[in-house]
Amino acid sequence: MTVILFAIPLFFLLIGIELYADRKRKTGYYRTNDAITSLSAGVLSxxxxxxxxxxPFTIYVLFFDAVAMFELPQAWWVWVIAFVAYDFFYYWNHRLGHEMSILWAAHVVHHSSEDYNLTTALRQTSGAVFSWIFYLPLALVGFTPEMIITVGALNLVYQFWVHTQHITTLGWMEKVFVTPSNHRVHHAQNRIYIDKNYGGVFILWDRLFSTYMPEKEEEPVVFGIRGALKSFNPLWANLQIYSQLAKDSYYTRSWTDKFRVWFGRTGWRPADVSERFPKEKLPLSNFRKYHPHIHKSVTRYSLLQHVIMLGAALYFLLNLDTLSGMQQMAIVLTVVVMSIQNGFILSQSKLALALEGPRLLMFPLLWIASGIGFAAWCFALSSVVGLVMLLFAVRYSNYRRPIEEVRLSTEPENLA
Ligand SMILES: [Zn+2]
Ligand SMILES: [Zn+2]
Structure with a gap:
């Protein structure tokens, strides 16, 4: 956690540089709605x-104390081996995360963005509660728990920079490391790219276990998932597949299938359920990014609320030790409600926009009542600015227009 917390300023600096490059080159790799959803999912996670x-740390300690065969020294070469070995287990963790339905239900969040930029890297699941199981063998052979947690955090930090379209290919590195090009393939929904390139730092595992696929010029990557999320709600991004699996499991008449829905191969559905509730699979050429048109004033309002939410989340993470339980609850509630509410607004919900007025009044009061102090007054001030922008947004928005979805890959000028 500490490594990731220290990396946050670097993440935002690189996002700023990529955003500048995007505007300068007019590449259209960023959409406000999609990027906000990615960052909100990252905050919730x-x-x-x-x-x-x-x-995980507690279990590694227990496992290390009870059954470790050796205690490996803190030498530099042990750290290097730990880093490489962790990535090997990451490969299998990630691969199963795609191949088994219940694990895909958690991992899908990371793939639900239909854009590909550095914010996509931060679109992380809130549901990976059991992934530590995959790294237990490291504790068994004597890597200390601190080492496992640290190399795990470094592995995650490495994966940040590969989520960009501004770097094409990197020569020999493509053969050894996970690079922007071979990770773009991993985020594709094109048939030939599906279930490929699972590595975290090294692409060697994919080459070894036959899941490697280079990016092909004749097959441009279409980012996202076949069963599109069609929402900017970060909570729904976490629940979408669980909800589908629960429905299939409920409706199938076979008791073994009720189990297999969760633990079978991703995409598998019981015959009776898929007959009763067929899922339409349109050809990829028909794919359109989910992009409801909302008025610029509403987008600007959402962006401001998102920045305030990020500030509140950062304040929470940095002051966790000094905040009381009540204060922590007040801030977490604020961050969660603001993220979900903003997702609904970006998805063109009129109700969500209507609820913003009471929310802007209630939450600063909650902060003040919790005794948060100076930060609460800053939050209250930002809410007053928000209220003025909200009035403009409601007054000038063409909020009654029906939802339109547009293809953006060839139309960067449609950026919100
Ligand atoms: Zn993946
Ligand atoms: Zn990724």
Missing amino acids: RIVAIGHQLI
């Missing part, structure tokens, strides 16, 4: 992780 981050 970090907050949920606080609740269970001690579990």
Whole structure:
């Protein structure tokens, strides 16, 4: 967690540089709605992780003390081996995350963006509660728990920079490391690219276990998932597949299939359920990015609320030790509600926009009542600015227009 917390300023600096390059080159790799959803999902994931981050460490300690065959020294070469070995287990963790339905339900969040930029890297799941199981063998052979947690964090930080379209290919590196090009393939929904390139740092594992696919010039990557999310709600991004699996499991008449829905191969559905509730699979050429048109004033309002939410989340992460339980609850509630509410607004919900007025009044009061102090007054001030922008947004928005979805890959000028 500490490594990731220290990396946050670097993440935002690189996002700023990529955003500048995007505007300068007019590449259209960023859409406000999609980027906001990615960052909101990242924030929710970090907050949920606080609740269970001690579990892996505690279990590694117990496992290390009870059954470790050796205690490896803290030498530099042990760290290098730990880093490489962790990536090997990451490969299998990630591969199963795609191949088994219940694990895909958690991992899908990371793939639900239909854009590909550095914010996509931060679109992380809130549901990966059990992934620590994959790294237990490291504790068994004597890597210390601190080492496993640290190389795990470094592995995650490495994966950030590969989520960009501004770097084409990198020569010999393509053969050894996970690069922007071969990770773009991993985020594709094109048939030939599906279930390829699972590596975190090294692409060697994919080459070894026959899941490697280079990016092909004749097959441009279409980013996203076949069963599109069609929402900017980060909570729904986390629940979408669980909900589908629960429905299939409920409706199938076979008891073994009720189990297999969760633990079978991703995409498999019981015959009776897929007959009763068929899923239409349109050809990829028909794919359109989910992009409801909303008025610029509403987008600007959403962006401001998103920045305020990020500030509140950062304040929470940096002051966790000094905040009381009540204060923590007030901030977490604020961050969660603001993220979901903003997702609905970007998805063109009139109700969400209507609820913004009461929210802007209630949450600063909650902060003040919780005794948060100076930060609460800053939050209240930002809410007053928000209220003025909200009035403009409601007054000038063409909010009654029906939802339109547009293809953006060839129309960057449609950026919100
Ligand atoms: Zn993946
Ligand atoms: Zn990725």
